[in-house]
Amino acid sequence: DGGITQSPKYLFRKEGQNVTLSCEQNLNHDAMYWYRQDPGQGLRLIYYSQIVNDFQKGDIAEGYSVSREKKESFPLTVTSAQKNPTAFYLCASTRDPTSSKTYGYTFGSGTRLTVV
């Protein structure tokens, strides 16, 4: 079955450490997104990519980095510059985001990151 796979499900980070969250999709979707979810704050966009080898900052990109070397993959690195990284991270994808058909997003199951 097609879908989005996020790994790991739980991740623990020590102070000053970089960690990478994986997001892989086999839906042949063009665009991919990373969101951060904190209680009571909804979903906040970190980075997004509409095509391979191109990505844009979202609303809260500071302390994060991404790459999009393959259509299927959009890993997120949480760097030591992100001072409060404890949160639930969600990856999403969609077919041609410029289409008037507006397909909506498919979400992964999330990664819960905790600073220890």
Place this chain on the structure above:
Amino acid sequence: AQSVAQPEDQVNVAEGNPLTVKCTYSVSGNPYLFWYVQYPNRGLQFLLKYITGDNLVKGSYGFEAEFNKSQTSFHLKKPSALVSDSALYFCAVRDRGAGSYQLTFGKGTKLSVIP
């Protein structure tokens, strides 16, 4: 700029009663509107969407939503709530006329269905 508001952080309803989760939006053009549901420690699941046409949209699990352009609202409804409907619900909007290719999500409404 596009935005969406969910005015209620939490909605409580008795099992078997009708439920409504409210959503209002702001766009410069015409909207695409979505509802998603999230269960604990899971990703969001698509419920329904409004693109054009009938103002009443039917979706998964017996949910429906009514698009009201004059009130800029897209409230989620279900005639008879189930305990299993207890979850976090998100409304999302995309502005069709502004060249926006992203969805903007509300902050979510926690629905609790009481047995």
